[in-house]
Amino acid sequence: xxxxxxxxxxxxxxxxxxxxxxxxxxxxxxxxxxxxxxxxxxxxxxxxxxxxxxxxxxxxxxxxxxxxxxxxxxxxxxxxxxxxxxxxxxxxxxxxxxxxxxxxxxxxxxxxxxxxxxxxxxxxxxxxxxxxxxxxxxxxxxxxxxxxxxxxxxxxxxxxxxxxxxxxxxxxxxxxxxxxxxxxxxxx
Amino acid sequence: xxxxxxxxxxxxxxxxxxxxxxxxxxxxxxxxxxxxxxxxxxxxxxxxxxxxxxxxxxxxxxxxxxxxxxxxxxxxxxxxxxxxxxxxxxxxxxxxxxxxxxxxxxxxxxxxxxxxxxxxxxxxxxxxxxxxxxxxxxxxxxxxxxxxxxxxxxxxxxxxxxxxxxxxxxxxxxxxxxxxxxxxxxxx
Numbered sequence: 001x002x003x004x005x006x007x008x009x010x011x012x013x014x015x016x017x018x019x020x021x022x023x024x025x026x027x028x029x030x031x032x033x034x035x036x037x038x039x040x041x042x043x044x045x046x047x048x049x050x051x052x053x054x055x056x057x058x059x060x061x062x063x064x065x066x067x068x069x070x071x072x073x074x075x076x077x078x079x080x081x082x083x084x085x086x087x088x089x090x091x092x093x094x095x096x097x098x099x100x101x102x103x104x105x106x107x108x109x110x111x112x113x114x115x116x117x118x119x120x121x122x123x124x125x126x127x128x129x130x131x132x133x134x135x136x137x138x139x140x141x142x143x144x145x146x147x148x149x150x151x152x153x154x155x156x157x158x159x160x161x162x163x164x165x166x167x168x169x170x171x172x173x174x175x176x177x178x179x180x181x182x183x184x185x186x187x188x
Numbered sequence: 189x190x191x192x193x194x195x196x197x198x199x200x201x202x203x204x205x206x207x208x209x210x211x212x213x214x215x216x217x218x219x220x221x222x223x224x225x226x227x228x229x230x231x232x233x234x235x236x237x238x239x240x241x242x243x244x245x246x247x248x249x250x251x252x253x254x255x256x257x258x259x260x261x262x263x264x265x266x267x268x269x270x271x272x273x274x275x276x277x278x279x280x281x282x283x284x285x286x287x288x289x290x291x292x293x294x295x296x297x298x299x300x301x302x303x304x305x306x307x308x309x310x311x312x313x314x315x316x317x318x319x320x321x322x323x324x325x326x327x328x329x330x331x332x333x334x335x336x337x338x339x340x341x342x343x344x345x346x347x348x349x350x351x352x353x354x355x356x357x358x359x360x361x362x363x364x365x366x367x368x369x370x371x372x373x374x375x376x
Contacts, residue, residue, distance in 0.1 A: 002305070002330035002331055002332055003330065003331055003332075003333055003336065003340070004328055004329075004330055005328070005329040005330065005331055005340070005341070005342075006328060006329065007231075007232045007325075007326045007327055007328055007329065008232070008306075008326070008329040009226045009228075009229060009232045009233075009234070009326065010226070010304075010306075010329060010342060011203050011205065011224070011225065011226055011234065011256065011258060011306075012203065012258055012304075012342075012344055012347060012349040012362075013201055013203060013344075013349060013351050013362065014203075014225070014226070015199050015200065015201060015202075015225075017199065034226075035225055035226045035227055036199070036225055037199065037202070037203075037223050037224055037225035037235070037237075038197040038198070038199055038202070038222075038223045038237070038354075039223055039235065039237045039316060039319060039321050040197075040237060040316035040317045040318060040319040040321070041197060041239075041317075041318045041319060042317050042318040042319075043195075043316075043317050044195045044196070044197045045197075045316055045317070046197070046199065047225070047227065047235065047321070049225075049226075049227045049228060051229075068199065070199060070200055073366055076366050076367045076372060077367065077372050077373060077375055077376055078373070078376060079373070080367065080369060080370065080371070080372045080373030081373030081374075081376040082373070083369075083370070083373065084370055084373045084374070085373070095376060096376055116198075116200075117190070118196075118198075118199075123316075124314065124316065126312065126314055126323075128227060128228035128231075128233055128311075128312065128323065129228045129229075129230050129231050129233070130228060130229045130230040131227060131228040131229060131230075133227050133228070133235070133323075135314075135316065137195075138195045138196070138197065139195055140192055140193070140194060140195055141192075141193040141194065141195065141196040141198060142190035142191065142192055142193065143190055143191055143193055144190055144191075145191055148191065152191070152193070153193070153355045154193075154198060154200075154355050155355075155356070156200055156201075156353040156355065156356055156358075156360070159200060161200035161201060162366055163201050163351070163362075164369055165344040165369075166226075167341045167342050167343075167344065168341075168343070168344055169368060169369045169370055169371075170344075170365045170366075170367070170368060170369055171365070171366045171367045171368075171369055171372075172344070172362050172363055172364065172365055172366060173363035173364050173366050174200075174201065174351075174360050174362075174363050175360055175361035175362050175363035175364075176360065176361050176363075177358045177359070177360055178261055178264050178350055178358075178359045178360060178361050179264045179265065179268065179358070179359045180357060180358060180359075181268060181271075181352055181353075181357045181358055181359055182268065182271070182272055182357055183268070183357070184264065184265050184268045184359075185265055185266070185267070185268030185269030185270070185271065185272045185273070186269075186272070187265055188265055188266060188269035188283060188284055
């Protein structure tokens with residue numbers, strides 16, 4: 001017999017996605033969201049949810065573009081900072097010594113020091129209620145050589161991403177390999 | 189200088205969400221997706237992306253409801269199985285000895301033996317391309333007592349969810365607490 005918890009917005013784990021945008025004066029901004037995911041293979045798309053009123057909401061509406069940056073665990077403090085302070089009050093790039101790089105593909109910045117970035121052109125806007133979902137078409141993924149394996153793909157053990165436990169309000173590191181995906185299920 | 193990887197659908201980590209649905213004859217089905225996330229606070233919503241042609245796609249279109257089940261790492265084999273076999277060919281509940289429980293709130297089943305479930309009423313359908321995004325309003329979250337902390341909230345260390353590394357095709361366990369969210373960023 002399961003216990004009812006009410007209509008809670010909980011899944012585990014949640015990613016920590018750092019969204020890069022420009023305001024109308026091309027001032028770069030960063031904002032961390034945990035409510036986002038890949039959502040389509042063709043076109044390749046990522047979805048992020050943003051509250052109305054946020055600087056990032058305004059920026060995406062204006063520039064029709066954003067970047068999704070994935071940080072390594074040595075930048076957990078910075079990622080948290082990007083989520084708790086508004087770009088209206090602070091220059092989050094300079095405060096954290098991150099160099100804004102203008103994407104050559106879309107009107108949005110990414111962090112030179114961040115290991116992995118998706119460059120996204122706004123593809124669809126879905127009004128859901130309190131949150132607006134922005135779907136971005138991924139035009140390119142770019143990564144630092146240091147996180148790539150021999151085949152040129154991101155190696156999660158080199159990237160060392162982290163995730164959010166939304167109930168406990170903690171960031172967690174990745175653990176150990178449990179099983180091979182799209183394979184272990186054949187043993188059922 | 190970052191290396192271009194092309195328009196890859198990669199974020200880290202991806203959750204492992206087991207979707208419960210009924211077909212038109214009320215046969216229960218399960219399907220695992222990694223492309224999903226919480227997407228709105230009010231109404232509380234979760235989004236999942238499904239390829240057209242899947243049994244789960246047809247079921248959600250018909251029943252306007254689904255459940256999102258989060259499994260513990262001792263069920264990684266079952267979760268993988270739900271993702272690689274079609275419900276058209278097998279009864280995935282009985283094959284894995286999971287008992288289908290009809291939600292009292294929506295026309296969808298969840299697994300009695302699964303530790304955590306979100307019961308969702310179809311709220312919005314967004315056609316994105318190859319994938320269709322189903323947004324479900326979360327009417328209730330239900331959990332086994334064994335994964336709850338003293339305050340009655342899910343305890344991630346008791347739940348022991350796992351996640352997908354999409355590039356390496358591996359399931360990973362959760363690691364250690366790195367930092368307090370919505371707090372450590374104040375030290376920047």
